[in-house]
Structure formats: C-alpha cells, structure tokens
Amino acid sequence: MTGTIAAAKSFHWDMAHRLGDGYPSQCRHLHGHRYSAEVTVRSDRLDEYGMVMDFGDISRICDGWIQEHLDHACLVSSRDTSLLEFLRAEKNRFFLVDFNTTVEGIAAWLAQVLQAEIDRQPHLAEREVRIVRIRLHETPRSFAEWSR
C-alpha cells in the first residue's frame, strides 16, 4: 500500500496571556483562552502493533507536558517586564518565553518543545516519530497551524 499515515490527538488547557510589542488591539489586555491543540505525528515505520505512536503515549508525553507547565499558567514574553514583575510578586503560575505570545508563535514553539519530549523516549526516537503538524485553537473559530 502506498501513501503516508499519521496519527493525531487533541488536548485542551486554560492559559492566560497578552500581546505586547506595541500591539494596538484588544489582545493587549491580559485575558485567557481555553486552548486546544491537535498534534499530528508521523513515522515511516510503524511499531510492532501497527501504530505511529500509541495514543496513550501521545497523551502521557504531550498532554502531560502541557498540563504540568501551561495549564492555569500565564504565558509571558520575557520582554513583558511589568507583567513578569506582577506574576512574580503575586506568586502566580507563569511560563516564560522569548516571543510575543500569538497563537502562531505558541504553535511553532509547542512543536519544538513537544518534539524534544518525544525524542527523549528511546522507543519513539528510534523510529524517528516526528510531529508534522500542530493546529492550535485560541478560540473555537480561530487557529494557527504549524507544519513541518
């Protein structure tokens, strides 16, 4: 049989952010979203069960990382020093990144971070399981998509 096969799973989490770098519209105000990410993985070699990546592994590795680091956190750019100062003073949960926290930026960043987590798993690294797409919804009708 020809063609390629991919597997995908969706995750959801709550996270706050605001857009900086002089962005003029609504999203410059601190607010939150129920983010939803659909992560698609591919490998040229299926495992012994005929899977690209066990859905349980996708959950444990990708959703596990997201829940541990991002759920109910504020994603804050290192350039947003006033927000960072507030979050530190209030001992609020935050995750520091070096980009303006647009949905496009977050999708591309998650692809990197989650791929690194997958690569830490010998049984997946050995078959070169690759994240090939991340579709990240900021709202039900607005999303950005990163693809390899």
Ligand SMILES: [Zn+2]
């Ligand atoms: Zn937003």
